[in-house]
Amino acid sequence: MKTIPPAVALRIARRLCDRAGVALILPTDLRRKAVIELVILARDAVGEVDAKAVREGTTVTLPGAPGPALALLALIPVVGPALLALLAPMGRTTIYLSPAALADGVLLLRTIWHELGHVGSIAKGRLGWCFAYLIAAEVRAGGEAPCFGAGMAVAVVLGADVDQVAADAKRSLQGYALDEPARVLAESIIDSVRETLRATGDLGGIRAEVVAELAAEGIAV
Numbered sequence: 509m510k511t512i513p514p515a516v517a518l519r520i521a522r523r524l525c526d527r528a529g530v531a532l533i534l535p536t537d538l539r540r541k542a543v544i545e546l547v548i549l550a551r552d553a554v555g556e557v558d559a560k561a562v563r564e565g566t567t568v569t570l571p572g573a574p575g576p577a578l579a580l581l582a583l584i585p586v587v588g589p590a591l592l593a594l595l596a597p598m599g600r601t602t603i604y605l606s607p608a609a610l611a612d613g614v615l616l617l618r619t620i621w622h623e624l625g626h627v628g629s630i631a632k633g634r635l636g637w638c639f640a641y642l643i644a645a646e647v648r649a650g651g652e653a654p655c656f657g658a659g660m661a662v663a664v665v666l667g668a669d670v671d672q673v674a675a676d677a678k679r680s681l682q683g684y685a686l687d688e689p690a691r692v693l694a695e696s697i698i699d700s701v702r703e704t705l706r707a708t709g710d711l712g713g714i715r716a717e718v719v720a721e722l723a724a725e726g727i728a729v
Contacts, residue, residue, distance in 0.1 A: 509667040510729065512613030512722070520721045521605075521620040530627050531572070531602040540604040543568055565608040567619050569626040571638050572600035601630050614666055618659035621714060625655035645690035652684055653677075653697035660701055661711035665718045665729060674702040 525532040533540045547568060548559045609619040629637055629651055640647045656677040663673045677698050686694060704711055719729050 509614060509663070512617060512666070512727070514611060514613045514616060516722075516725045516727065517613035517616040517620075518610065519725065521616055523721070523724075524620055524624060525603065528624060528627055529600055530624070531600055533602055533604045535605055535607040535610055537604075540568075543570065543604050563607075565606050567606045567609055567623060568604045569623045569630070570602055570604070571630045571634070572602060601627055603627070614663065617666070617718065618662045621662045621718075622655045622659040625658050626651065645685065645687045646693065648684050649681075649686055649690035649694035650697075652681065653694040654701075656680065656698060657701035657711055658714060660698075661705060661714040662718055664705050664709060665715050670702055670705045674698055 522532060544563055544566060547566060548557055548562050603620070603623045605616075605619070609616045629641075633640075637647070637651075641651050660670070660673040660677055664670050678695055681691060681694050681698075684694075701711060709715060722729055
């Protein structure tokens with residue numbers, strides 16, 4: 509697989525987020541630390557959680573919706589009121605990067621394309637979709653699998669083996685509290701993406717996007 513310097517990947521990530529009107533928060537930012545502790549608290553409420561792994565490896569995208577709509581967040585079990593207090597000052601959707609993503613250029617590119625998939629879902633479904641994502645396994649499965657597909661596509665463009673990235677995506681699903689029907693749904697979407705990538709090497713024009721962004725940094729793929 510091609511190696512991408514983290515600094516280059518971060519410049520690309522910032523450009524993509526600027527175009528999408530999304531804020532990008534780095535791992536050292538106290539807001540990211542607060543969000544991740546809430547994620548750990550929420551996961552701990554429904555089962556065992558590896559707090560260290562979450563702090564190091566979890567990137568989170570949260571909506572920015574100033575005004576009365578944010579009150580919906582207060583309905584989220586365990587962490588709703590804290591999320592409301594944290595996000596109320598934020599006027600736009602925000603991606604909170606993990607330390608792991610920031611340390612690895614390829615992972616950062618995969619992560620940004622993954623998270624921008626969530627940004628699109630938030631833009632379409634707004635807070636109602638976010639609430640459904642949190643409480644319904646089927647919505648999480650349908651929301652996460654295509655985003656994993658975007659990350660898979662980025663990896664394949666950079667030279668990764670399509671079967672390996674599909675297997676990695678399926679393993680990552682274990683952290684999303686999916687019941688059996690939701691897991692089957694998510695894995696079927698990932699399988700479909702795998703076969704599309706195997707046949708075409710692309711998914712929704714992601715190849716052209718990645719090639720163009722790297723070319724702007726003087727890197728040929």
